[in-house]
Amino acid sequence: VFIEMYFIFTSFWAYKIYYVYGFMLLVYLILLVVTVCITIVSIYFLLNSEDYRWQWTSFLSAASTGFYIYLYAIYYFIFKTKMYGLFQTVFYFANMFVFSLGFGIMCGTFGYLACRLFIYIIYSTVKID
Secondary structure, eight states: OHHHHHHHHHHHHSOOOOOOHHHHHHHHHHHHHHHHHHHHHHHHHHHHTTOOOOHHHHHHHHHHHHHHHHHHHHHHHHHTOOOOSHHHHHHHHHHHHHHHHHHHHHHHHHHHHHHHHHHHHHHHSOOOO
16 A cells, blocks of 8 residues: 555656556555455454444544555655645645545445444344343
């Protein structure tokens, strides 16, 4: 994800042409699979400790990907761009905040829905006598 984000940021902020859309789709699918698997495992451990409040934990653990993207945006701004001035800085960080927030909401939604399906499956097999 780190290398792919570098190429996406470079194409967006340095006006380079990005042409590896198939690889980006593959990285995106791998990111979703890993996010879903990690979220399900974390919720499984949460349910094993008899904590039933899994909804926000599942969303926030998957949405933390957006926080990682924003941290990378700060790194990219400091070390890779040559932007200066108040307007450019505010424009860059506002756009990256909106992008990171949207990406975090998207990953959080996938994590929540996967955990909801997982919990439905594991509790549908429970027999109550």
